[in-house]
Amino acid sequence: MSSTMAVQQVSNCIIKPEKNVLEESQQLFYLTPWDLMTLSANYIQRGLLFTKPISSKDGNHSVTAIIDQLKNSLSRALTFFYPLTGHLVTKKSNDPPSYHVFLDCTDAPGAQFTHAVADAVVVDIISPDDVHPIVESFFPFVGTVNNDGHTLPLLAVQVTELIDGIFIGCSINHVVADGSSFWHFFNTWSEISRTKFRNNSNSEFVSRPPIVKRWFLDGQGPIINLPFTHHDEFIERYLPSPYRERFFHFSPESVARLKEKANADQCNTSKISSFQALAAVVWRSITRARQLADEQITHCWLPIDNRLRLDPPLTTDYFGNCIQALHATTTAGELLSNNLGWSASLLCQAVAGHTDASIRAWLEAWVRTPFVYQYGQFVDHQSVMFGSSPRFDMYGNDFGWGRPLASRSGNGNKFDGKVTLYPGREGGGSIDLEVCLPHQPMRALELDPEFMIAASPSQAY
Structure with a gap:
């Protein structure tokens, strides 16, 4: 084209x-x-x-x-x-x-x-x-x-x-x-x-x-x-530096293998979810592709829906915002010197600690000192931020002439290190990732063995 x-x-x-x-x-x-x-x-x-x-x-x-x-x-x-x-x-x-x-x-x-x-x-x-x-x-x-x-x-x-x-x-x-x-x-x-x-x-x-x-x-x-x-x-019109934007596909079998490996690494636990294992691979691989110094601090940010975490829970039909961003933090050296399960366990701990009590404490603190997120302050070039969810029903949207072939997004809220999640079209727990990285780190990611072994060939539509 x-x-x-x-x-x-x-x-x-x-x-x-x-x-x-x-x-x-x-x-x-x-x-x-x-x-x-x-x-x-x-x-x-x-x-x-x-x-x-x-x-x-x-x-x-x-x-x-x-x-x-x-x-x-x-x-x-x-x-x-x-x-x-x-x-x-x-x-x-x-x-x-x-x-x-x-x-x-x-x-x-x-x-x-x-x-x-x-x-x-x-x-x-x-x-x-x-x-x-x-x-x-x-x-x-x-x-x-x-x-x-x-x-x-x-x-x-x-x-x-x-x-x-x-x-x-x-x-x-x-x-x-x-x-x-x-x-x-x-x-x-x-x-x-x-x-x-x-x-x-x-x-x-x-x-x-x-x-x-x-x-x-x-x-x-x-x-x-x-x-x-x-x-x-409080308004900042953030202009990100140039980046490539590429899709990677993970089959149900690949996601299941990552989950199994991450839990096995942690003495055969069953606590680490499929998404946490996948996110850990992405975090590790992007950190390696960026060639960060061992002492460099890196964060992995995950979106989390608060609706069902509140007590009593909110209905999933609640229309509005009900999300927060959680994060795990370590150094690049620690992230890459430890195994997949260790990295995934950091994310698992962050999610497990997000309870009704912590949500309410966050709301109370925000009202005392309100702030507005600004990407220029919130985003750095050493971290990874996930957005959207593979649980959203994208491929069930039939307007009367059949299922969608693909889902895509605009350039809103994108920057170096942003990873947007989509369900794979074939279902079954497959996941598509839309990764934003500058040209050199993206090329390194495409050559990263841990990442590319997990990634599957692109879907056939």
Whole structure:
């Protein structure tokens, strides 16, 4: 595929919810610490690639019909996911000093919907191991930070028509939703579309209606004041240094072998999970590829969903942010001189220590001293940060014309050492990794025996 290939917009419009299901008093959403700490991060950008359906005689699978149906089903989905239709608002005063940000859906500005075309074919997107730069253009709001949701839509969808395929890309403001909520919305949208396409039904039923009411720790909220007077005090538009972006595939058998080895290394324990073993291999291999000095400190950051770790637990249908980042820390010398099980055990210990009590203690500490994550301070070139989850249902998103061929992401929240997790398309516990590294460390990773023996040949689609 030519590196000069461009994506061209065909049309652009605003989609509003089919109806308002919330009373006026319910249309203001006060934001939690987990929401507010993402104000300086980028929008979440994820999307799915499909084979273009063959047009039927009645036109049900024509591109025009598909675009219309996606718009209609999106409008219906927004009825359930009403927070995505609003905008951020900041209120501040000098006497007494206050600065708080909330979500206002009373006028429901709606979501942006763009139809675009690209003279690319499916194989151009899924064949190369390296992600082609054109994928970035499949997503709206490149480089946008969440605080821009004061003036920009909180959800922007772009449907890009390829010669033989369709890519549906979504950019969702991270203040409003985490990865679990992102895919909850995507799953519901595809369910509504699929029902219409196959049954010609406008059913009011969806299998997992979201819980949109924000959850606060007892005694906290709903209004949380931030220690700022202007957004310039906490917004950083981080520009990462150049990096390569490449996919690696791990089969179910490979992941199982890593888990078995890690537990065997730790005196035949069974505590280390498949993901912890895989993350340890990635952490070790990237550290080796970077050729860090033995005394160099390195961290491995893992995302963790708090919903089921709270006591009592939150429903998995909770729509909002409910995640934190845990980390294990050691030196490069210790990481590489010990075995896989030792590295994985550091991650296992970090996860085991993340309890209801520690979550509540973190929330209490954050409210006492609020902060907003800024990647320029949070990210270093010696550490690894994982994002997303292989547990998210990406390949179940059938809009009415079949399963996706592949999942891809935009450039939001990416930098040296970022590893994005996807389920493998064949299922069964397979995992795809999207790794971001500068050119020289990436080349070294591609030659690393421990890593490449574990990695499998790319999936055949």
